[in-house]
Amino acid sequence: MSEPRVRRAEIAIEQSHVDRVYARLAELRTQAEAMRAKGYEIGHGAQREAVFEQASMLFERDMMVYHANQTLQTLDAEYEGLVFGRLDQLGPETVYVGRLGIRDAEFENLVTDWRAPAAAAFYQATAEEPMDVVRRRVIRCSGQAVLDVDDDVLTPDAVPDDMNVVGEGALMAALGRARGEKMRDIVATIQKEQDEVIRAPWRGVTEITGGPGTGKTAVALHRAAYLLYRYRRQLGGAGVLVVGPSGVFTNYISRVLPSMGETNVELRALGQVLDGIEATHHDPAPLAAVKGSLRMRKVLLKAMRDTPPDAPTEMRIVYQGEVLKLGAKELERVRRKVHGHGGPPNRARVRAAETLLEALADKAEEYAKADDRTIDRQELITALGERIDFHRFLVVWWPVLYPAEVLRWLGDERRLTRAAKRVLSREEISLLAASMADRSQGWSMADIALLDELRVLMGPPPKRRRRQRLELDAEQQRDSREQTTRSRPEHYDEYSHIVVDESQDLSPMQWRMVGRRGKYASWTVVGDPVQSSWPDPPEAAQARDQAFGARTARRRYTLRTNYRNSAEIFDLAARVVAGHAEEGELPHAVRRTGLVPQLKAIEPEGAETAVQTAAKELLGAVDGTVGVICAMNRVDEVGGWLEGQAEERLKVVGSLDAKGLEYDAVVLLEPTELITESLTGRRVLYVALTRATQQLTVLASDEDWLA
Ligand SMILES: Nc1ncnc2c1ncn2[C@@H]1O[C@H](COP(=O)(O)OP(=O)(O)OP(=O)(O)O)[C@@H](O)[C@H]1O
DSSP: OOHHHHHHHHHHHHHHHHHHHHHHHHHHHHHHHHHHHHHHHHHHHHHHSOHHHHHHHHHHHHHHHHHHHHHHHHHHSOOSSSEEEEEEESSSOEEEEESSOEEOTTSOEEEEETTSGGGHHHHHOOSSSOTTEEEEEEEEEETTEEEEEEEEESOGGGOOTTOOOOOSOHHHHHHHSOOOSSOOOOTTTOOHHHHHHHTSOSSSEEEEEEOTTSSHHHHHHHHHHHHHHHSHHHHTTTOEEEEESOHHHHHHHTTTTGGGTOOOEEEEEGGGOSTTOOOOBOOOHHHHHHHHSTHHHHHHHHHHHSOOTTOOSOEEEEETTEEEEEOHHHHHHHHHHHHHTOSOGGGOHHHHHHHHHHHHHHHHHHHHHHTTOOOOHHHHHHHHHTOHHHHHHHHHHSOOOOHHHHHHHTTSHHHHHHHHTTTSOHHHHHHHHHHHHOOTTOOBHHHHHHHHHHHHHHOOOOHHHHTTOSOOOGGGOOOHHHHSOTTSOTTOOOOSEEEESSGGGOOHHHHHHHHHTTTTOEEEEEEOGGGOOOSOHHHHHHHHHHHHOSOSOEEEEEEOEEEEEEHHHHHHHHHHHGGGSOTTOSOEEEEOOSOOOEEEEOOGGGHHHHHHHHHHHHHHHOSSOEEEEEOGGGHHHHHHHTTTSOTTTEEEEETGGGTTOOEEEEEEEOHHHHHHTSTTHHHHHHHHHTOEEEEEEEEESOSGGGO
């Protein structure tokens, strides 16, 4: 038979199996719906029964409905290519691999879940170690239709006469395909070195390093899906959190887990880790460096203990006809004494009241002594402690503190100087005060970690008012229930597994924020030191180690193959970062396209036309997405130049927000600007240069970036 006919015949064979799978899926769906209906029926019945029977019937109903809903949720997930693989092994058995495990009515496997041990050979078998696999087949579907098949033969001697082999490599075909707006899962083509990381033990800390495009993000997400499948009991309760660098990034990866049937993983950008608030803008690099530094912890602690701006500076209260007066210095002494006990101020109101009453009693004793009188100290404390005017004073003198309020206090440079004496430099203080005084932009990403730190330092506000004010800017309030999966209680901020992507960029304060959410968690930490934009790696490493705690199990994997960029594009990126990477830190790009990056000299005034022309050209050259990457402070300007052009396929993104993203083609504007706007310039440029899968055009008015 000719190759196309063989291929058609093989596609037809797989189509008949896929049809069986979908027919069975429909049956299972009907069964689950019937179970749910029955559950509701029991519920109705219970309403007519005696009270003691009701409880157990309602419980039974809840369980039935719950299980039915769970099953329906799994069956209803939008599986693109439910069945994607087939293993023909030395024995008679053929295993189909898919996103979900499905058995037929006789309990025979129709599809094996890709995470099950029986599917492991699909990823782990190689020609050197075939693991009894004769032929591995990748099946490509669109909806329920089989489009193509692609085979690898792993044990050539064992291929029976009637076994056909077609295709020339599913991986290369997948890598060459156009990219859409969202990242796709890679279940069908996970490589052996990646599979090892995905299936690594769940406890402790699993670090994944590797250069751009090596699949770190993809692997981390598949690992989350794998861990939930294998260890749902251990991890399902408190859940899994995935932290990414930006909202653009979490949006980009948002389809990957649902496409594998996992809908109970929370994805949060660093600016969204704190419930009820969302920050999207980056501070300029020097300011972000101050806000992210561990030194801020000391500053925040002192700021929180300072006298609140509106607190009264004098107390007067009448007791038995005499005015007892505490001046500013005395009140300060009382405040220091209360803070001297440590602990969160929002939990210290009773102690504040007691200490203040003691100070008033001292004062009364002092007056009495001068007049040669005595007073009953205990009686005074009890009497004043019950007085409404005392409590009115206390409320304003020791107010409930809210993180946002205290952080804004730092906009007052004198106050900040008090808090940051001997901790921050003069310039750092001015920079920080100016940022906190400027409310035009709302909170920045770096501020979120400071707010979270303060939240813990000051303790929760009393319950009654807590809900109305996690005290975050009204326009930034988001319904936190939206982000929280149904199974987790609101404002519960512990997780059992945390995935941190682009971890090389977390500031020490951000590590503290994330670490707090994983006190008892196991971790998957993804990063590439060469792409780091954080200026003080040792400080970040220290904070990171603290976040993990003293865990013994710590394993590190390095991925070495760049699956994203064509070799031609990666060669240019490698050249730019050469002096900033250690030997062996750069990955190896596997795909040659014959298309070298275009470097175009422009005049600064001609940038607009040059960007428009380049974008248009690339939109015509590729089927998928085109990214225009520029310096952070030019995003709006460049966005304006491109308004109205192929909206969904064309995106403008700032250098720092380009982290983790990818496009079929990229226009990179003024690379030298990317270097100068950041403290780790060349690395940021390296990130930008490694975003394109197929074509890259660089528009530059100078050549400094190539030096
Ligand atoms: N085994 C694979 N099969 C198919 N595609 C793959 C495979 N591994 C990686 N890819 C693809 O390569 C691209 C890069 O992957 P990913 O974004 O996970 O890399 P990364 O290491 O996180 O990159 P960066 O550090 O630059 O953000 C993605 O399009 C991903 O789908």
